[in-house]
Amino acid sequence: xxxxxxxxxxxxxxxxIASVGILGWMRKNLFSTxxxxxxxxxxISLFWFSILPFLRWALIDASxxxxxxxxxxxxxxxxxxxxxxxxxLFGFYPQDILWRPITAILMLITLLFISxxxxxxxxxxxxxxxxxxVIIGILLKGxxxxxxxxxxxxxxxxxxxxxLSVFGLTAAYxxxxxxxxxRQSRMPMIKTFCVFYIEFIRGVPLISLLFMSSVVFPLFLxxxxxxxxxxxxxxxxxMFTAAYxxxxxxxxxxxxxxxxxxxxxxLGLNYSQTMRLIILPQALKIVIPPSVxxxxxxxxxxxxxxxxxxxxLLKTTKTALSEPKWMGFSTxxxxxxxxxxxxxxxxxxxxxxxxxxxxxTGLE
Amino acid sequence: MNTEKTNDIDISSExxxxxIVDMHKWYGDFHxxxxxxxxxxxxxxxxVCGPSGSGxxxxxxxxxxxxxxxxxxxxxxxxxxxKDLKNIEKVRSEVGMVxxxxxxxxxxxxxxxxxxGPIWVRKTPKKEAEEIAMxxxxxxxxxxxxxxxxxxxxxxxxQRVAIARSLCMKPNIMLFDEATSALDPEMVKEVxxxxxxxxxxxxxxxxxxxxxxxxxxxxxxVIFMDEGEIIEENNPEDxxxxxQNDRTKTFLSQILY
Numbered sequence: 001x002x003x004x005x006x007x008x009x010x011x012x013x014x015x016x017i018a019s020v021g022i023l024g025w026m027r028k029n030l031f032s033t034x035x036x037x038x039x040x041x042x043x044i045s046l047f048w049f050s051i052l053p054f055l056r057w058a059l060i061d062a063s064x065x066x067x068x069x070x071x072x073x074x075x076x077x078x079x080x081x082x083x084x085x086x087x088x089l090f091g092f093y094p095q096d097i098l099w100r101p102i103t104a105i106l107m108l109i110t111l112l113f114i115s116x117x118x119x120x121x122x123x124x125x126x127x128x129x130x131x132x133x134v135i136i137g138i139l140l141k142g143x144x145x146x147x148x149x150x151x152x153x154x155x156x157x158x159x160x161x162x163x164l165s166v167f168g169l170t171a172a173y174x175x176x177x178x179x180x181x182x183r184q185s186r187m188p189m190i191k192t193f194c195v196f197y198i199e200f201i202r203g204v205p206l207i208s209l210l211f212m213s214s215v216v217f218p219l220f221l222x223x224x225x226x227x228x229x230x231x232x233x234x235x236x237x238x239m240f241t242a243a244y245x246x247x248x249x250x251x252x253x254x255x256x257x258x259x260x261x262x263x264x265x266x267l268g269l270n271y272s273q274t275m276r277l278i279i280l281p282q283a284l285k286i287v288i289p290p291s292v293x294x295x296x297x298x299x300x301x302x303x304x305x306x307x308x309x310x311x312x313l314l315k316t317t318k319t320a321l322s323e324p325k326w327m328g329f330s331t332x333x334x335x336x337x338x339x340x341x342x343x344x345x346x347x348x349x350x351x352x353x354x355x356x357x358x359x360x361t362g363l364e
Numbered sequence: 365m366n367t368e369k370t371n372d373i374d375i376s377s378e379x380x381x382x383x384i385v386d387m388h389k390w391y392g393d394f395h396x397x398x399x400x401x402x403x404x405x406x407x408x409x410x411x412v413c414g415p416s417g418s419g420x421x422x423x424x425x426x427x428x429x430x431x432x433x434x435x436x437x438x439x440x441x442x443x444x445x446x447k448d449l450k451n452i453e454k455v456r457s458e459v460g461m462v463x464x465x466x467x468x469x470x471x472x473x474x475x476x477x478x479x480x481g482p483i484w485v486r487k488t489p490k491k492e493a494e495e496i497a498m499x500x501x502x503x504x505x506x507x508x509x510x511x512x513x514x515x516x517x518x519x520x521x522x523q524r525v526a527i528a529r530s531l532c533m534k535p536n537i538m539l540f541d542e543a544t545s546a547l548d549p550e551m552v553k554e555v556x557x558x559x560x561x562x563x564x565x566x567x568x569x570x571x572x573x574x575x576x577x578x579x580x581x582x583x584x585x586v587i588f589m590d591e592g593e594i595i596e597e598n599n600p601e602d603x604x605x606x607x608q609n610d611r612t613k614t615f616l617s618q619i620l621y
Contacts, residue, residue: 262430263467263526267481267533268457270449277480281471359471 058335070329080329081336084320088333091156091311091319097148101159104139107132108162116351118358152230156311158340160230164302164312165344168237169295175238176245177284181275183250194246201243206301209236214308233305241298248290252283285359292352296345313337373566375584378406381537381568382427387436389419389426396422397433398592406536407566411579411600414589415615420572423589424539427570428459441536457485460530464542466522468514474501474525475510481533493532500528504558520551524558531562538562540571576620580604588612 030040061075070077081088086095093101111132114120140159143149155163182194201209213232221227256279264274284291303314311319317333320326326333382404389397396419404410412420425431426438429445429452438445440455469477478497482488488496501507504524506517514522523543530538540559544552556578563569563582573579579586579600586603588596588611596609604620607613 257467259463259465259467260469262461263463263469265430266428266456266459266461267529268453268485269481270453273484277484278469282469285471 076332077329078332078336080320080326080332084323084326084333087157087320088313088316088336089157090159091316092154093150093156093159094148094154097142097150100139100142100147100150101155104136105158105162107136108166112166116354118355152228155230157313157316160305160310161302161313164230164234164237164305165299168234168241168302169298171238172241172298173245173291173295175242177249177280179242179246180249180253183246184253198243198246201240202247206236206240206304207307209240210304210308212236229308229310233308233310237298237302237305240301241294244294244298245291248287248294249283251290252285252287253279255286256283285356288352288356288359292348296348299344299348300341313340373407375405375408378408380404381406381408381441382570383437383439384427385437385439387426387433387438389422389431389433389435396592397426400436400594402587402594404537404568404570407568408584409563409567409569409582410571410585410587411583412570412572412587412589413574413576413579413615414595418589419592420589421541424461424541424570424572427537427539428456428461430461453485457481457533458536460533460535460538462523462526462530462538462540462543464546466514466519466526466546468522468526468529470514473511473513474506474517477514477525478529478532481529486533496532497528500531501525503531503561504528505554518551519547520554523547523551523555527555527558527562537568537570540569540573542572542574544573544575574619576604588615590615 031037056075058076062078063070063075064078064082066079066083070079086098090098090101111129114128115125138144138147140155141150141152179194179198182190183198185191185194210233213236214229217232218226260278260282261274264278269277303312305312306315306318314337317337321330321333380403382402384400384402387397387400388395400423412423414420422431426433426445427440433445441458443451443455445452445455468474469480472480475494475497478500479490479493482493482496483490486493498507498510501510504527506521506524506528509517509521509525514525517525527543543559544555547555552575556575559569559571559578560582571578571583583600585597586600587594588603588607588609590611596603596607596612598608603612604616607616
C-alpha cells in the first residue's frame with residue numbers, strides 16, 4: 001500500500017488494488033465464494049444459450065421488408081409489422097389522411113416532453129396545452145376547415161391507447177386527490193360518500209366497470225340520447241384509477257407530521273391554503289413511487305377496452321394477425337407491441353425518479 | 365445564563381389583552397384543564413412551568429385554538445374564541461406560536477417559509493413580504509441562510525427561523541411552547557437570546573419552559589400548573605424564593621439542583 005497526499009496535503013493511504021475497479025467489483029460481487037462462482041458461471045452459460053439464439057432469430061436471420069417471404073426464412077418475420085404498421089398503429093383511420101393522427105400524436109408527445117421540465121410550468125404552458133388539445137381534437141375528428149370528418153368509431157390503435165391513458169391518468173390524479181381529502185373530511189356526508197365510492201370501486205374489477213359502462217349505463221339514459229363508447233370507457237378508467245390514487249394519497253396524508261398542520265394553522269392559513277401550500281406538496285411527493293406504479297398499471301389496463309369492442313393497440317394488432325397471410329407470426333407482433341408499451345412505461349418511471357430527485361430538499 | 369433583570373417595562377397601566385375565565389377542557393373523559401382563570405396585560409411576559417402532563421402546553425394551545433376548550437371563555441385581543449372560523453383565523457394571525465419541534469415547512473426555502481403567512485393571510489405583495497422577511501431574518505441573525513431549506517440548518521437556527529416566521533405576521537402576542545426543549549444544549553442560548561431581545565422590545569409573551577434562569581430574568585409573572593390547575597402564580601422573585609404551595613416547593617426542589 002502506497003501513501004499519497006490529498007488536497008489538504010495530508011497523508012492518506014490508497015485502498016488495496018484488488019478491492020477497487022472492475023476487478024475488485026467482480027471479485028466482491030461475482031466470485032466471492034465457491035458457491036457464488038458456480039452460480040455466476042451457470043448464469044453466464046444460460047445467457048449464452050438463450051440470448052445469442054434470440055439475437056440470431058430476431059436480427060440476423062430475420063426478414064424485414066413488407067414483401068419478404070417469411071415462411072421460408074428461419075428467423076423473425078418483422079414483415080408482419082412493416083406490412084401492417086398502419087393498421088396496428090392507427091386502426092381503421094382512413095389511410096390516405098394518416099398525417100392527421102400522426103401530427104396530433106407528435107403534438108401530444110412534444111407537449112408531454114416539454115411538461116417534463118418543471119421550469120416550464122407557467123401559464124404559457126397551460127395555454128399551449130389548451131390550444132393544442134383543441135387542435136388535436138380538430139385534427140382527429142375533422143369536419144371543419146375542409147378536413148374530412150372521421151367518426152370516433154374509426155379511431156384505433158395508438159391513437160385510442162394514448163387518448164384513453166393520457167386523459168384518463170391526468171383526470172384521475174386530481175380526482176383521486178380530492179377523494180383522499182374527502183375521506184379525511186370532518187363532514188360526515190362527504191366522508192361517507194368518499195369511503196363508499198373508494199371501497200365500491202376498489203371492490204370491482206375494471207372489466208366489470210367497463211361492461212357496466214357499455215351495457216348497463218346506456219339503459220339509464222333517456223331515449224335517443226347516447227354517449228359514445230370511447231367516452232364511457234374513458235370515464236370508467238378515470239373512476240377506477242381515481243379510487244386507487246385516492247388510497248395512495250391518503251397514505252401520504254397520514255404520513256404527514258401533525259406539526260405541519262399546526263404550524264399552518266398558527267399562521268392563520270385557512271383549510272384550502274394549508275392543503276394546497278403545505279400538506280399536498282409534501283404528501284404527494286412522498287407518494288410519487290406508489291402513484292407512478294398505479295399510473296403505469298392503469299396505462300396497461302387501457303388494453304382491457306377490447307372487451308367492449310374498442311380497437312386499442314392490442315385489438316388492432318390482433319386484427320392484423322387475423323389475416324391468413326400472417327397466421328403464425330403473432331410472436332413478432334406481440335414483441336412489437338410489448339416494446340411500445342415498455343417505452344411508455346419506462347418513460348413514466350424514469351420521470352418519476354427524476355421528479356423525486358428534483359423535489360428532494362433534505363427533509364429532516 | 366445571565367440572571368439579571370432585563371430592562372423592566374412598567375405594565376401596571378397597560379390594558380388586558382388575553383382574558384381567560386373559568387375555562388375547562390377535556391380530552392374525552394379526561395379533565396386536562398380545570399377552572400383556568402388568567403388575564404394577561406399588553407407587554408406582559410408570563411412563564412408557565414410545571415411537571416410534564418400538567419396541561420401547560422394545552423393551556424397555551426387553547427389561546428390560539430389549536431385545542432378547543434369546552435367550557436368558559438377565552439378572549440384574545442377583544443375577540444372571543446368560539447366555533448366561528450373567521451374569528452379563529454383572525455386570532456391566529458394576531459398570535460404567533462413557536463413549537464418545540466420548530467415545524468418549519470421542509471419543502472420551502474427559509475425565505476418562502478417566512479413570506480408564506482404575509483402573502484397568503486395578510487395579502488402583502490411578494491416584494492414587500494420578502495423585505496419584511498429579510499428584516500426579521502437579520503434580527504434573528506441568519507439572513508445569510510435565506511435561500512437554504514430547513515433541513516440544511518441546525519436545530520438552533522431552525523428555531524430562530526421559526527421565531528422569525530411568526531414575527532413576520534407582526535403578531536401582538538407570542539406563544540412559546542417549550543421552544544428550547546428539543547435543542548442540543550449548546551444551541552439553547554442562541555434561541556433564548558432572541559427571546560430576550562423580543563421581551564425587551566415589549567412583546568406580550570407567554571412562555572412554557574423549563575429554563576428557570578429565563579423565568580427569573582425575563583418574566584413579570586410565573587405560573588405554576590399541576591394536574592390541569594393553576595396552583596400558584598407570583599412574581600419571579602417571590603415564586604422562587606418563597607413558594608407558597610407544597611407542590612410548587614416539591615417541583616422547584618426537583619428542578620433547581
